[in-house]
Amino acid sequence: MTDVAIDRADAPHVRVVRVGQTAEERFTEFARASSADLYRFAYLLCGDAHRAHDLVQLALERTFRAWSRVGDGEPFAYARRVVATARIDTWRRTRREVSVEHETLAGLERRSTTDPPGVEDRDRIVRALLALPVKQRRVVLLRYVLDRSEAETAAELGIAVGTVKSTGSRALARLRTLVTPENGTERQR
Structure with a gap:
């Protein structure tokens, strides 16, 4: 069982920190908790299930690489931004309209x-x-x-x-x- 500590360093917001949990374990927990919401966002953004899965995978991969910077902040916002930016890059490469x-x-x-x-x-x-x-x-x-x-x-x-x-x-x-x-x-x- 993981110990839980309360971090009040960034008061007035209180954040629960799991003591003894590795960065990889925290990321895995984040990925499990946020994958469905990221997929919904990606699907509504691109309209294609396969592209949405690709965007989510890309977002999770980039979020993992940046985990030391974003893991203690707002990782979902970072991942959502990766989805949006990756989709924009795709639009720029192909054409301006989504068909x-x-x-x-x-x-x-x-x-x-x-x-x-x-x-x-x-x-x-x-x-x-x-x-x-x-x-x-x-x-x-x-x-x-x-x-x-x-x-x-x-x-x-x-x-x-x-x-x-x-x-x-x-x-x-x-x-x-x-x-x-x-x-x-x-x-x-």
């Missing part, structure tokens, strides 16, 4: 009659998110999926708070138009 492969959308269209309630809504929202420009999608993901404040979102994206507000507003307006009955994508109630 959603026909097979991906076709897979979203095929639903089982035994799907739980809400699957159709989730799929419609994912398709709408994938239709947003990259900058708008990143703001929506950080603000509304990961529940970050405007200031945190601005800091992470390296933009002004006002830009976060205006980009978020445009993104939400675009999402509303993508899921309205006029576009034929909203389910009849």
